[in-house]
Amino acid sequence: MTEIALEPPARPAPPASVPQAEEMAPSLAAVTAVPRPPRPSALANALTFAWRAVLKFKHVPEQLFDLVMTPIMFTLLFTFVFGGALAGSPREYLQFFLPGILIQTVIFNAVYSGVGLCTDLQKGLFDRFRSLPVWSLAPFAGLIVGDVLRHLIAGAIILGIGLGLGFRPEGGIWGTLGAVLLLLAVGFGVGWVFLVLGLLVRTPTTVMTFGFTVLFPVVFASNIMVDPATMPAWLRTVVELNPVSHMTTALRGLFGGSATTGEVALALAAPAALTLGLAPVVLRLYRRA
Amino acid sequence: MPFDTSSALAIRARGLVKRFGTFTAVDGIDLDVPRGTIFAILGPNGAGKTTLLRMLATLLRPDGGEATVMGHDLLAEPDAVRGAISLTGQFASLDEDLTGRENLVMLARLWGFGRAAARERAAALLAAFDLAEAGHRQVKAYSGGMRRRLDIAASLVVTPGILFLDEPTTGLDPTARTGVWALIRGLAASGVTILLTTQYLEEADQLASRIAVIDHGRKIAEGTSRQLKAQTGSGALHITPLGPSDIAAGALGRLSGRLVHRSPEGGELSVPVRDAAEAQEILAALGREGVGLADFRMGQPTLEEVFFALTGGPRPETRP
Numbered sequence: 001m002t003e004i005a006l007e008p009p010a011r012p013a014p015p016a017s018v019p020q021a022e023e024m025a026p027s028l029a030a031v032t033a034v035p036r037p038p039r040p041s042a043l044a045n046a047l048t049f050a051w052r053a054v055l056k057f058k059h060v061p062e063q064l065f066d067l068v069m070t071p072i073m074f075t076l077l078f079t080f081v082f083g084g085a086l087a088g089s090p091r092e093y094l095q096f097f098l099p100g101i102l103i104q105t106v107i108f109n110a111v112y113s114g115v116g117l118c119t120d121l122q123k124g125l126f127d128r129f130r131s132l133p134v135w136s137l138a139p140f141a142g143l144i145v146g147d148v149l150r151h152l153i154a155g156a157i158i159l160g161i162g163l164g165l166g167f168r169p170e171g172g173i174w175g176t177l178g179a180v181l182l183l184l185a186v187g188f189g190v191g192w193v194f195l196v197l198g199l200l201v202r203t204p205t206t207v208m209t210f211g212f213t214v215l216f217p218v219v220f221a222s223n224i225m226v227d228p229a230t231m232p233a234w235l236r237t238v239v240e241l242n243p244v245s246h247m248t249t250a251l252r253g254l255f256g257g258s259a260t261t262g263e264v265a266l267a268l269a270a271p272a273a274l275t276l277g278l279a280p281v282v283l284r285l286y287r288r289a
Numbered sequence: 290m291p292f293d294t295s296s297a298l299a300i301r302a303r304g305l306v307k308r309f310g311t312f313t314a315v316d317g318i319d320l321d322v323p324r325g326t327i328f329a330i331l332g333p334n335g336a337g338k339t340t341l342l343r344m345l346a347t348l349l350r351p352d353g354g355e356a357t358v359m360g361h362d363l364l365a366e367p368d369a370v371r372g373a374i375s376l377t378g379q380f381a382s383l384d385e386d387l388t389g390r391e392n393l394v395m396l397a398r399l400w401g402f403g404r405a406a407a408r409e410r411a412a413a414l415l416a417a418f419d420l421a422e423a424g425h426r427q428v429k430a431y432s433g434g435m436r437r438r439l440d441i442a443a444s445l446v447v448t449p450g451i452l453f454l455d456e457p458t459t460g461l462d463p464t465a466r467t468g469v470w471a472l473i474r475g476l477a478a479s480g481v482t483i484l485l486t487t488q489y490l491e492e493a494d495q496l497a498s499r500i501a502v503i504d505h506g507r508k509i510a511e512g513t514s515r516q517l518k519a520q521t522g523s524g525a526l527h528i529t530p531l532g533p534s535d536i537a538a539g540a541l542g543r544l545s546g547r548l549v550h551r552s553p554e555g556g557e558l559s560v561p562v563r564d565a566a567e568a569q570e571i572l573a574a575l576g577r578e579g580v581g582l583a584d585f586r587m588g589q590p591t592l593e594e595v596f597f598a599l600t601g602g603p604r605p606e607t608r609p
């Protein structure tokens with residue numbers, strides 16, 4: 001390194017062509033003179049991020065279109081094209097298929113929060129959040145609130161269409177409420193997988209492609225679309241071990257009013273394990289960066 | 290103020306190191322940034338400017354060395370450091386889907402302003418940064434200059450002790466650039482210490498009271514703009530002769546005693562000079578010899594020339 005003799009620092013005079021500091025100074029002095037507010041609570045931080053998630057729905061309503069169109073297509077196609085062949089009549093098939101498509105929707109939905117997180121990271125937005133003295137889990141609380149809203153909106157639309165087509169939840173209002181809670185738990189648990197992916201992968205489209213590539217076989221090798229009774233033995237074993245099948249079975253039970261505690265517990269095992277296992281990983285990756 | 294004002298230094302860093310795998314991006318940098326000044330870090334692409342700033346802003350953990358920022362230890366009290374700094378990154382860190390106003394309200398809420406106070410704060414910042422009209426539009430519809438201003442405004446939701454600006458004018462047109470320069474001077478005048486990075490000697494010269502030149506993760510020189518220029522020369526004298534350029538080039542070479550550089554189009558001739566006085570002498574001598582000039586100007590040395598002067602050779606390739 002070159003040593004240069006010290007001399008008192010002198011700021012060079014700006015040339016005449018450049019707008020002078022004094023022009024801006026009065027308004028800037030006014031904005032820089034405001035005292036700092038007291039440090040907010042962790043909850044207040046989380047609520048601010050939740051507010052951001054809600055604003056996103058207002059500004060980017062298209063994201064809902066993506067989210068809802070695929071399941072609507074699936075519902076209509078499967079019910080009317082395969083329904084008769086698979087279950088005797090479209091009505092009967094819908095009764096079987098609707099809970100499954102809800103599970104599928106919530107799981108696919110989870111990919112989008114990973115994509116959103118990856119976009120925020122790529123855009124440098126998280127750099128700003130991370131350089132603020134805020135509760136470090138708060139940005140994730142916002143993502144989770146966004147997810148819950150997405151699940152609720154998509155779920156409500158699909159359930160509404162299902163009811164219009166003749167789906168009847170025999171479990172009544174309580175059964176349906178239980179089903180909604182289970183759906184949210186599934187979405188919450190699976191969400192962690194994609195938060196990890198969103199933090200690890202650099203580009204949002206990769207999160208999307210990779211997410212769906214992994215999810216398609218997991219979702220299709222389950223009892224969402226057909227009863228595994230007709231499958232070859234090895235595939236039946238896979239389907240019966242697949243946590244997605246447990247989730248679907250429990251959801252059908254809740255809608256139908258016949259769910260056992262055991263079924264619900266089995267359905268919740270995977271989301272619980274994912275949350276416990278991956279939440280610390282998400283925090284570590286976020287802090288590390 | 291929440292930070293300790295006992296030390297006269299806003300930043301004191303010793304031997305900061307950051308490695309990515311086997312590659313050392315920042316290789317032992319010392320930095321003393323006095324409070325209330327504008328300090329520039331000058332370096333080419335890949336020099337390690339962003340990495341250095343991200344370490345000082347607690348976004349990257351140093352692999353070696355130590356630093357205090359506004360009197361707080363970088364490693365031991367990262368949250369206190371975060372409370373005293375603001376970072377405007379190289380690329381706008383804004384939520385593109387939200388409006389300018391919503392971005393500022395969100396940050397004000399995160400800093401602890403109440404609902405009404407946050408809205409007031411956002412409005413005041415938008416007005417001060419000449420964005421009041423655009424406040425209700427989504428950031429994705431903003432021009433580069435507007436984005437930059439909003440990004441800087443977002444760093445001033447609470448007044449930081451020190452503001453980090455990573456290449457604040459890269460990619461801006463000349464008008465937007467002078468606008469941002471005026472902003473930076475105004476901020477410094479209101480008492481905010483500013484540490485900025487740039488690839489342009491001219492920018493560092495215009496704004497900063499001290500300049501550190503870094504390359505390959507090392508500091509290769511530091512001083513005031515005047516000191517750096519004393520070492521690198523103030524730049525070059527460029528002339529456009531009226532008559533045949535061969536005759537003018539011959540005279541220019543003889544009078545300056547240096548190698549004459551011709552612009553690729555051939556119209557402009559340049560020689561390096563020590564200072565304005567030397568340029569003046571050369572111009573006067575050209576006049577006495579009857580070489581007519583259509584135009585002349587003094588140019589700042591380019592970053593390449595600075596490196597040439599400081600290291601005695603052209604800058605080696607960044608990446609093997």
Ligand SMILES: Nc1ncnc2c1ncn2[C@@H]1O[C@H](COP(=O)(O)OP(=O)(O)OP(=O)(O)O)[C@@H](O)[C@H]1O
Nearest residue numbers: 309314332333334335336337338339340341379488
């Ligand atoms: N996360 C990373 N992983 C690996 N290498 C990195 C990472 N970040 C930076 N580098 C490398 O470290 C070196 C310094 O990068 P840095 O971004 O600090 O340079 P810079 O001076 O800001 O350059 P520019 O003017 O292009 O912004 C570069 O060679 C870059 O490739």
Ligand SMILES: [Mg+2]
Nearest residue numbers: 338339340379
């Ligand atoms: Mg950089």
